[in-house]
Amino acid sequence: MTMLKTRSEEEVVMLVDAEEEEETESDEDESESEEISIMHYASSQKILLVGEGDFSFSLCLARTFGTSYNIVTTSLDSLEMLGKKYSNGVENVRELEERGCIVIHGVDATEMSQHYFLSTQRFDRIIYNFPHVGFMFPENSSCQIEMNKRLVTEFLRNAKLLLTKSGEVHVSHKEGQPYSQWNLAKKAETIGLRFHLKVPFRRADYPGYSNKRADGFFADESFPLFPASTFIFHLDDISA
Template sequence: MKHKKHVQGKRKPSHPLKPHHPSKITKSTPTKGSNGPKSKSSSSSTYSPRPIIPFTPTSSLLLIGEGDFSFTNSLITGTPPHISPSTTITTTTNDTEPVTVEKYPHSEETIKVLKSQEHKVLFSIDITKKLPKSLSTNKYNCIIFNFPHVGGLSTHLDRQIRSNQELILSFFKNCIPLLSTDGGIDDGSGNIVITLFTGKPYDDWNLKELAKSVGLECIRSFKFDATIYEGYKHVRTIGFRDREGDWKGEERGARSFVFKVKDDGKHKKKGGNKKGSDKNKGNSNKKNGKGNGKDSDDDDDDE
């Protein structure tokens, strides 16, 4: 099989904090049923359509920016639950407990349930600042930040993009030291998972470039399916407002991106020079219908 020569592989990545137009994520989405080179129809026999959960029932989890804690609660109340009864979840929010209950009145009962099952519910955790010892002295198999957003700090689009990029960079930097040395979904070190809505302005945040700038690589991405998390409802940073009661963020298109720390020894086995490395990357991506061989973290697991 002939492989197309990818000129884009020689292009230098932009500065991680520079908005990128158009988004690579948007570009990488092929048209279903297409006979073009990006069609994934040839790999359907090896591709599983089942929803992907980026952790196991016994994973040690740290959840950041949980809002009303409905996602945390869905992990233990689903049928069946996603987390083993013997597993303790550490879940956090940036707000104080009174502010959380004021923003999301229904969260009060959820918080009681989580605490009654001895899960760690932590308030006033600002991921952009130095973390307290209650977090920094532990290690986690998986650290999850669903739909990070700084809120409406500015109506200027570029400023909003930059503010959210800075939030994500701080999150990455603070969480890398908290990752375990094992327990990741690839049998390697722990993973960081970020879920974002698809489309603008989220595609312009350059999530993968931000990760690269702090020594992380994206090992896979997949559609976020909110329906597999029973009882989960997406809430806004500003809290619940009556006039927006019918706003259902969980029904919007979204993707989850799984990251791990680079240089764990696996990449060095693929070749000593860039050309050889690219060749091997192209071969290793055939199972996902991807043979473009630029960077493994540019390949999406599903569309």
């Protein structure tokens, strides 16, 4: 007959103490790597920002997370042009880089999937705030509307190629006429992205963010955002 060896009281106490020590260490580790979130974005996500103006939106995320090693942020402007257009642009870029962010200049949103670095990456969130080709015609003219529609369509086509399987593309833009004529949801559907959700965009939700006109003599000035929304898209078949 096999005899079961029982543990002494001292052994049990030592075991409990050891387990409690392990749990405490585990809790400390979890605390150190705790996820930090702001609105739809979290420090655990790999985030790509496209078409940034003075990079203040990117910096808002970076400051919230504490670091920005999870962020890649891009702009069509060169660093030299950034300094000419925006009073805080270069300063914002410097802080982003100090926080670990990858900042890339001269990135065209309509061709970004072919970029030598971006083409090797996949992102959980791809963000384009207030896409616009610039003020070449009156805002409500058919030419201006068609140019903006082409911009967002080609952006979505490229973003689709850079998403993780469960990733999301976020496009924020103004509501009402003529912006409703951009038909974001329909454009996305034609290239295999599924419209998931529309949520209000409020600048106050992103401390430090300053949206910019980004074009012409008043490039550094903001424009009214209300009403504006963020349109969220998924891959058409996220199980694929």
